[in-house]
Amino acid sequence: MEIAILLIIVAAIFITRSVKVVPQQNAWVVERLGKYQSSLAPGLNFLVPFIDKVAYKHSLKEIPLDVPSQVCITRDNTQLQVDGILYFQVTDPMRASYGSSNYIVAVTQLAQTSLRSVIGKLELDKTFEERDIINAQVVHAIDEAALNWGVKVLRYEIKDLTPPKEILLAMQAQITAEREKRALIAASEGRRQEQINIATGEREAFIARSEGEKQAEINNAQGEASAILAVAEATAEAIRKVAEAIRQPGGQEAVQLKVAERAVEAYSKVAANATTTLIVPSNMTEVSALIASAMKMVGSTKTV
Numbered sequence: 602m603e604i605a606i607l608l609i610i611v612a613a614i615f616i617t618r619s620v621k622v623v624p625q626q627n628a629w630v631v632e633r634l635g636k637y638q639s640s641l642a643p644g645l646n647f648l649v650p651f652i653d654k655v656a657y658k659h660s661l662k663e664i665p666l667d668v669p670s671q672v673c674i675t676r677d678n679t680q681l682q683v684d685g686i687l688y689f690q691v692t693d694p695m696r697a698s699y700g701s702s703n704y705i706v707a708v709t710q711l712a713q714t715s716l717r718s719v720i721g722k723l724e725l726d727k728t729f730e731e732r733d734i735i736n737a738q739v740v741h742a743i744d745e746a747a748l749n750w751g752v753k754v755l756r757y758e759i760k761d762l763t764p765p766k767e768i769l770l771a772m773q774a775q776i777t778a779e780r781e782k783r784a785l786i787a788a789s790e791g792r793r794q795e796q797i798n799i800a801t802g803e804r805e806a807f808i809a810r811s812e813g814e815k816q817a818e819i820n821n822a823q824g825e826a827s828a829i830l831a832v833a834e835a836t837a838e839a840i841r842k843v844a845e846a847i848r849q850p851g852g853q854e855a856v857q858l859k860v861a862e863r864a865v866e867a868y869s870k871v872a873a874n875a876t877t878t879l880i881v882p883s884n885m886t887e888v889s890a891l892i893a894s895a896m897k898m899v900g901s902t903k904t905v
Contacts, residue, residue, distance in 0.1 A: 614650075615650050618648065618650040618651060618654075619647055619648050619649070619650045620645070620646075620647060620648075621641060621645075621646045621647070621648060621655065622644070622645055622646070623641045623642065623643045623644060623646060624643060625643045626643070626660065626661045626662050627643060627658065627659065627660055627661060628640050628641065628642070628643075628658075628659045628661055628691070628694035629641040629646075629655045629657070629658050629659075629694075630655070630656050630657040630658075630659070630694050630695060630698045631648060631653050631654070631655055631656070632653070632654055632656040633649070633652055633653050634652060637695060637698075637699065638653060640694045640695060641655070656698065657694070657697070657698040659691045659694045659697050659698070660691065661690065661691055661692075661694075662690070663688055663689070663690045663755060664688070664689055664690065664691075665686055665687070665688050666686065666687045666688070666689060666705065666708065666709060666712075667686055667687075668684070668685045668686060668687050668709055668712045668713060668716075668757075669684075669709070669713070670682055670683065670684040670761075671683055671713050671716070671717070673716060673717045673720040673721065674717075674720075674721060675720055675721065675723055675724055675725045675728060676721060676722060676723055676724045677724045677725055679725045679764060679765075679768060680764070680765055681720060681725070681728060681762055681763065681764055682761070682762070682763040682764075683716060683720065683759060683761070683762055683763075684759070684760045684761045684763075685712070685716065685739075685757060685758060685759045685760055686757070686758050686760055687708065687709070687712050687743075687754065687756075687757050688754075688755040688756050688757070688758075689708055689747070689752050689753060689754045689755060690752070690753050690755060691704075691751055691752055691753075692751060692752065692753045693751030694751065695751065696749065696750060696751030697750060697751035697752060698751075700749045700750040700751055701749075701750045704747075704750040704751070704752050707747075707750060708743060708747060708750070708752060708754070711742070711743050711746055711747070712739060712743055712757065715738075715739045715742035715743055716735070716739050716757075718742070719735050719738045719739055719742070720735065723735070725764065725768070728762060729762060732759050732762075735759060736756065736757045736758060736759060739757045740754050740755075740756055740757050743757070
């Protein structure tokens with residue numbers, strides 16, 4: 602009975618040491634008599650009892666690693682409190698076991714030193730503007746060294762950049778001044794545009810008034826020209842009709858009679874003026890002499 606129990610215990614120990622079940626996304630490193638033998642893949646695996654042993658167990662999943670906050674000095678000698686997070690993955694279980702005594706600590710320290718080196722090459726303003734570049738440079742610097750540790754650095758993200766309080770106050774004052782400057786520029790641009798609009802409106806109004814006055818003068822000139830032309834045409838028509846009437850029988854006598862009447866009328870008006878001296882013809886009975894005298898008096902009246 603005791604022998605059976607002993608055999609069962611030995612068998613259980615034998616099975617425990619010889620049969621290994623590796624979980625998914627894990628890798629176990631096996632040593633045989635203290636020397637690296639193999640890396641067990643996920644699933645059922647068999648070992649040589651008491652000769653082979655599982656020395657290291659690694660997770661092949663992506664691992665987030667919080668990088669402790671540290672003080673970095675920028676190119677313009679400004680201190681920054683930087684906090685970040687690193688994502689890495691074990692790709693070579695054998696190197697992860699024998700390449701470094703503690704690859705997590707190694708990656709953390711390398712991330713801190715790389716970050717200080719990258720930020721030291723940038724000025725303060727650039728550190729806030731170029732986070733993606735900083736992250737990429739840190740990953741590149743760590744990834745080269747981490748190859749010997751069987752680790753692949755996937756990405757690095759800066760969680761927070763905190764400058765000193767004095768720098769924060771100066772940055773806030775700068776932002777306030779910049780916004781006030783933009784407000785003043787916007788106000789001046791508004792006034793400038795307003796003045797331009799007013800000047801443009803006045804110019805267009807002046808042009809419209811001048812065009813209206815010009816058109817009015819043109820219309821007046823055209824009206825006066827039309828009136829003069831109408832008077833001239835009427836005068837010409839009257840002269841033509843008088844000429845036609847004169848050419849008719851008795852026209853000459855009518856003209857002489859009209860001229861005589863005008864002559865007598867002119868003579869009577871001149872005689873009424875006491876300051877005018879007249880020379881009266883001796884023979885007033887003759888119509889021709891009267892007409893001639895009347896024509897002279899008419900000419901004399903026009904001259905005065």
